[in-house]
Amino acid sequence: MSTNSLSKLPLRGSGKGPKFPEDANGIEVHDYIEEVEELVADVPAINTDQEKKDALLRYLPVSMKRIWRAISGYDAGDSYDKFRKNILSSYDHTEIVSVKGLKAMLKKYLHVRVTDLDRVLDLRREIGPYIKGLFDLKKVSNREMVQMLFETIDEDFSASVWKKLARSQLQKATTPSASGHVWSVDDPIGLGELLEELELQARLSDSKNRVMGPKFGNHSHSKSNVEHEVRVKEEQRESDLAQLKDVFALVQKEGERRHREMLDSMMKMHQEVLSQKVTLSYQPRSYSNNMSSSQGQSGHFQGKSSRDTDGMVRDIICWFCGEAGHLSGRCMVRQKYLDEGKIILRGTNVCLPSGQVVYYTTGKDCQKMQVDQAI
Numbered sequence: 001m002s003t004n005s006l007s008k009l010p011l012r013g014s015g016k017g018p019k020f021p022e023d024a025n026g027i028e029v030h031d032y033i034e035e036v037e038e039l040v041a042d043v044p045a046i047n048t049d050q051e052k053k054d055a056l057l058r059y060l061p062v063s064m065k066r067i068w069r070a071i072s073g074y075d076a077g078d079s080y081d082k083f084r085k086n087i088l089s090s091y092d093h094t095e096i097v098s099v100k101g102l103k104a105m106l107k108k109y110l111h112v113r114v115t116d117l118d119r120v121l122d123l124r125r126e127i128g129p130y131i132k133g134l135f136d137l138k139k140v141s142n143r144e145m146v147q148m149l150f151e152t153i154d155e156d157f158s159a160s161v162w163k164k165l166a167r168s169q170l171q172k173a174t175t176p177s178a179s180g181h182v183w184s185v186d187d188p189i190g191l192g193e194l195l196e197e198l199e200l201q202a203r204l205s206d207s208k209n210r211v212m213g214p215k216f217g218n219h220s221h222s223k224s225n226v227e228h229e230v231r232v233k234e235e236q237r238e239s240d241l242a243q244l245k246d247v248f249a250l251v252q253k254e255g256e257r258r259h260r261e262m263l264d265s266m267m268k269m270h271q272e273v274l275s276q277k278v279t280l281s282y283q284p285r286s287y288s289n290n291m292s293s294s295q296g297q298s299g300h301f302q303g304k305s306s307r308d309t310d311g312m313v314r315d316i317i318c319w320f321c322g323e324a325g326h327l328s329g330r331c332m333v334r335q336k337y338l339d340e341g342k343i344i345l346r347g348t349n350v351c352l353p354s355g356q357v358v359y360y361t362t363g364k365d366c367q368k369m370q371v372d373q374a375i
């Protein structure tokens with residue numbers, strides 16, 4: 001039984017068990033584990049991995065127990081060794097952190113170049129725990145850290161970064177930098193700025209290589225590396241500007257195209273409206289003109305005709321009686337003469353009863369006068 005087996009270990013707080021210090025660092029955690037393991041070694045009944053894992057928890061504060069149980073490897077099925085290793089690595093920041101460890105880690109990045117973005121990023125990531133465990137705790141000074149980094153990276157990379165940072169640091173010599181580093185003559189560069197600049201220059205170089213091809217960056221051992229970096233930055237800036245210009249030109253082109261399209265469609269619409277207006281206004285006018293002209297013509301004609309007829313009727317002089325206003329065919333005088341037998345009609349001709357035609361000639365006596373004379 002695991003509980004029985006574990007009960008053979010000293011109780012927590014009994015003064016005999018190992019103490020787990022507050023804010024334990026990696027070395028202290030390592031010491032604690034070794035103490036527990038010594039105790040466990042004296043109790044042969046504790047022989048399963050799970051019992052050994054629980055033994056490690058036995059002397060922890062309650063809150064820490066909860067954290068350790070959550071560490072990968074505690075679960076049944078995982079070995080004690082895996083759990084032990086994961087506990088220690090979760091305290092890595094403080095456990096492995098030593099100046100010796102830092103120097104060993106930096107050795108992996110010896111002569112790292114500006115063209116090696118991946119390794120620069122790895123370096124930044126890997127130096128994090130050392131910054132926490134050494135730099136933040138003031139076990140190593142800014143100057144020492146910066147110097148170690150400069151000794152690690154490629155000479156040309158060093159020169160380029162130094163040139164950039166020393167100059168910018170000189171410019172703001174009296175004010176603390178963003179990372180809190182206070183400038184001084186023998187310690188001009190803040191660790192934070194240095195790491196930033198390393199990554200920045202590596203990224204610039206990387207983006208340049210991607211544009212120019214990897215061969216372009218491979219000659220980074222040449223002495224013109226510093227100038228190369230400056231050129232990279234300038235060209236990057238120029239290419240950014242050029243890109244911006246292109247984007248602007250594109251936007252402008254697109255804007256112009258849309259504007260043209262809009263104008264075109266507006267012109268079309270305008271023309272349509274215009275032609276509709278013309279159709280609507282011209283045709284009725286032309287129609288009405290036609291109508292009015294035809295009406296006017298017909299009206300004029302009719303008016304003239306009626307006026308003429310009126311005039312003609314008014315101007316007519318009856319061939320028979322010689323009075324104005326009626327034709328001889330409607331002459332009541334002639335009708336009277338016909339009824340009295342004084343005249344007869346042969347066709348349209350007015351004749352005396354003898355059959356002698358009585359002619360009407362303009363300017364001479366009317367037919368009634370001639371008949372009257374002949375009777």
Ligand SMILES: [Zn+2]
Pocket residue numbers: 318319320321322323328331332333334
């Ligand atoms: Zn008459």
